[in-house]
Amino acid sequence: MTIFKLSSRGGAISGIRAGAITLVLVTVVLLASCTGLKSSTAVVSQGSANATLAKPNNAKSANLADMHGTVEVKTGDSQWTLAKAGQTLKSGQYIRTGALSNAKLTFYDGSSMYLGAEAEIALGALDARTSGARVIQLTQVSGESQHEIVKSVDPGSHYDVNTQAGNGSATHATFTVMVFPGQLSQFWVEAGDVSVVNENTTVVVTAGQTTSILVGEPPIDPEFRITGEGRVMQITTDEGSNSVLLPDSAPIAPEKQNGKITLCHATSSATNPYVEITVSVEGATNGHAEHSGDIIPAPVDGCPFFTLNTSSTPISWNIAGQTFRSGAALIVFGNPLPGDWVSFEGRQLADGSRFVDRIVLLSHSSENQFTFIGKAESIGDNDWTISSRVVQANEFTAMEDGLRVGDSVQVAGGIANDGTFLATSLSQTQGVGLNFRFAGILTKISNDVWVISGIKVTVDGSTTRYGDFVFGNPLEVEGVIKEDGTWLATTINLVTPEGYHFEYTGVVQSLSPWTVSGVSFDTADWTEIDADIKVENQVRVAGKVSSDGIWVAERIELLDTEHPTSFSFFGPVLSIDPWNVRGVSLTVDGNTNIKSDITVGEMVKVTGRILEDGTWLATEIKHTGLHLGQGCFLVTSIVQSVTGDQILLVDGQTLVMTDNLVVTGDLKEASMVRYQFCVDEQGHDEIRSVTVVYQLEELPSGKAVICHIPPGNPGNRHTIEVGQPAVPAHLAHGDTLGSCPSEKLDKPNKNK
Numbered sequence: 001m002t003i004f005k006l007s008s009r010g011g012a013i014s015g016i017r018a019g020a021i022t023l024v025l026v027t028v029v030l031l032a033s034c035t036g037l038k039s040s041t042a043v044v045s046q047g048s049a050n051a052t053l054a055k056p057n058n059a060k061s062a063n064l065a066d067m068h069g070t071v072e073v074k075t076g077d078s079q080w081t082l083a084k085a086g087q088t089l090k091s092g093q094y095i096r097t098g099a100l101s102n103a104k105l106t107f108y109d110g111s112s113m114y115l116g117a118e119a120e121i122a123l124g125a126l127d128a129r130t131s132g133a134r135v136i137q138l139t140q141v142s143g144e145s146q147h148e149i150v151k152s153v154d155p156g157s158h159y160d161v162n163t164q165a166g167n168g169s170a171t172h173a174t175f176t177v178m179v180f181p182g183q184l185s186q187f188w189v190e191a192g193d194v195s196v197v198n199e200n201t202t203v204v205v206t207a208g209q210t211t212s213i214l215v216g217e218p219p220i221d222p223e224f225r226i227t228g229e230g231r232v233m234q235i236t237t238d239e240g241s242n243s244v245l246l247p248d249s250a251p252i253a254p255e256k257q258n259g260k261i262t263l264c265h266a267t268s269s270a271t272n273p274y275v276e277i278t279v280s281v282e283g284a285t286n287g288h289a290e291h292s293g294d295i296i297p298a299p300v301d302g303c304p305f306f307t308l309n310t311s312s313t314p315i316s317w318n319i320a321g322q323t324f325r326s327g328a329a330l331i332v333f334g335n336p337l338p339g340d341w342v343s344f345e346g347r348q349l350a351d352g353s354r355f356v357d358r359i360v361l362l363s364h365s366s367e368n369q370f371t372f373i374g375k376a377e378s379i380g381d382n383d384w385t386i387s388s389r390v391v392q393a394n395e396f397t398a399m400e401d402g403l404r405v406g407d408s409v410q411v412a413g414g415i416a417n418d419g420t421f422l423a424t425s426l427s428q429t430q431g432v433g434l435n436f437r438f439a440g441i442l443t444k445i446s447n448d449v450w451v452i453s454g455i456k457v458t459v460d461g462s463t464t465r466y467g468d469f470v471f472g473n474p475l476e477v478e479g480v481i482k483e484d485g486t487w488l489a490t491t492i493n494l495v496t497p498e499g500y501h502f503e504y505t506g507v508v509q510s511l512s513p514w515t516v517s518g519v520s521f522d523t524a525d526w527t528e529i530d531a532d533i534k535v536e537n538q539v540r541v542a543g544k545v546s547s548d549g550i551w552v553a554e555r556i557e558l559l560d561t562e563h564p565t566s567f568s569f570f571g572p573v574l575s576i577d578p579w580n581v582r583g584v585s586l587t588v589d590g591n592t593n594i595k596s597d598i599t600v601g602e603m604v605k606v607t608g609r610i611l612e613d614g615t616w617l618a619t620e621i622k623h624t625g626l627h628l629g630q631g632c633f634l635v636t637s638i639v640q641s642v643t644g645d646q647i648l649l650v651d652g653q654t655l656v657m658t659d660n661l662v663v664t665g666d667l668k669e670a671s672m673v674r675y676q677f678c679v680d681e682q683g684h685d686e687i688r689s690v691t692v693v694y695q696l697e698e699l700p701s702g703k704a705v706i707c708h709i710p711p712g713n714p715g716n717r718h719t720i721e722v723g724q725p726a727v728p729a730h731l732a733h734g735d736t737l738g739s740c741p742s743e744k745l746d747k748p749n750k751n752k
Contacts, residue, residue, distance in 0.1 A: 229344075574600065
């Protein structure tokens with residue numbers, strides 16, 4: 001993916017406008033692929049926090065209740081210092097998060113703020129009293145923040161989030177702010193309402209709505225949000241005519257005289273797209289030359305502050321059969337491809353057209369993927385025979401050095417349509433709990449112990465280091481776990497941007513929360529977990545790492561420790577008697593666990609072990625269980641009319657009420673509703689539920705002129721024009737219908 005710089009003026013901002021430039025951001029995430037970890041008493045949390053969040057001792061301070069990864073604070077113009085969980089912050093201080101990091105602040109009145117990765121916020125006025133006028137003023141410099149504001153009955157209370165592009169103010173709401181420095185800001189509201197202002201224009205964003213603001217421009221009219229999860233069916237791109245290229249005349253740094261060279265290693269970070277690193281010339285030639293996006297050698301004036309364009313730009317996405325145009329500031333995390341499962345956030349316009357603003361990879365497509373452990377019986381240029389199974393390898397296969405006939409080998413890859421096993425990786429395994437490989441952010445170097453994303457590794461004279469690494473570098477580490485539980489690194493290198501998943505093998509220490517070999521992680525509704533897993537079992541865990549550093553497992557597999565060879569793969573059932581899945585012939589016996597309603601053509605997951613004669617004996621055949629259908633969506637809209645079983649929405653959509661439809665609330669004309677529809681594997685959609693979230697007094701019918709009184713600042717009252725759906729929210733704040741006395745209408749919104 002590529003970062004494109006946006007124009008700060010004109011028609012290059014709103015997703016409503018044709019020809020808007022897309023800003024695609026990809027955040028660095030971890031790959032942790034360990035072929036064996038021993039159990040440890042120490043626990044490193046890579047999951048979300050479960051602890052009760054403490055509030056500060058007084059109204060004029062905030063408490064850093066929880067943090068993950070690299071979090072720093074400073075006062076005024078002083079230097080940034082590492083923060084500590086439980087630290088107290090006050091007005092005039094700043095807090096920022098690094099890559100794969102997050103933090104949560106709590107205020108005295110019970111309100112809270114969550115900071116995602118690579119975000120920065122300054123604390124301004126801070127008086128979170130529980131009686132009287134509560135005042136909390138924040139300035140967001142970059143990144144994403146989420147705010148939960150408790151209700152205050154005092155009319156002078158306000159909670160403000162100021163950005164370069166515009167400001168938001170609320171008294172009781174749950175909302176998110178995303179800031180792209182020097183470009184734009186986005187506000188979207190989950191509950192309550194937020195007044196957003198810039199260039200003398202105010203819009204009120206209510207629950208289920210979103211707005212965007214360019215620097216120097218008024219906010220666009222609020223639009224209804226659409227969110228959901230689904231399978232990527234198609235990505236349509238252009239040829240990237242808005243490419244950002246490094247000038248041909250840029251001077252290049254000479255190679256160092258000691259056999260080393262300085263280069264710019266691509267990280268895929270939104271704010272730090274390159275890391276300047278010094279490596280051996282051999283390492284640059286044989287390793288970094290193959291990394292997509294690396295600049296070798298580095299320019300004399302340093303690494304660029306933006307990512308060089310190497311790919312075309314997505315202009316539309318088809319998710320679960322629904323087409324979305326790319327928004328003006330589309331954010332993509334994890335480089336999803338067709339067939340992958342993603343979550344997304346976007347907008348639905350009044351004419352029914354849809355724009356997507358954020359896409360997050362949840363899991364790569366499991367279809368036709370396999371992994372197994374076996375004995376290497378022969379090794380050819382392209383064909384390997386492992387436990388009687390022929391596997392093809394090519395120049396793209398990640399292959400561990402030194403593999404020999406007789407080694408125990410772990411193989412992962414995909415199964416072609418003709419049944420050929422195509423290896424993406426080949427590595428040696430010496431059994432459970434011996435080898436490891438993972439990647440993370442270097443946070444501490446102390447003598448012979450390095451801390452990488454909270455995991456301590458020992459570094460000694462036998463460790464090969466491919467570069468001179470410093471604090472904050474994203475690293476990949478390989479090594480062995482010694483009998484005393486020490487993780488000894490054998491190689492340390494920079495991690496590539498493609499490392500978006502983690503995988504490791506270890507011992508289960510806890511099921512709630514999940515902790516395996518000292519590392520805790522999260523699970524989701526779609527996480528596939530083998531049955532009968534217990535504490536002290538040995539398991540293989542694989543999943544993805546979110547942009548803020550949280551590990552979420554896609555699958556947790558129980559290992560067969562009694563048999564050194566095993567397999568696991570996904571595919572369609574081609575026949576049942578005898579069993580054949582994705583062209584692989586399987587043997588079943590009385591101990592094979594088979595779900596009774598599996599039919600030919602269905603996608604299944606097969607696990608088992610390889611017998612000495614090469615037979616693949618299935619121990620379990622079951623539904624994939626990862627994701628059902630193509631996806632589900634939540635859409636917000638307004639009811640135009642209800643006639644019989646027909647619900648007509650103002651955007652022209654018609655919902656049909658069936659016996660299976662769950663309706664919550666009094667559904668009638670002018671109801672603001674949020675409805676869920678899902679798409680099955682055949683592409684048929686079904687409305688699952690309709691929930692009334694707000695009742696308008698009447699249907700939207702143009703604009704209304706009101707006298708807007710900003711919360712906590714009644715002296716700045718001014719006349720504005722808003723859409724009819726926003727009128728009730730304004731009146732609830734104390735605004736009045738009609739122009740303010742002796743005031744003219746504010747500058748009209750250019751985006752109306």
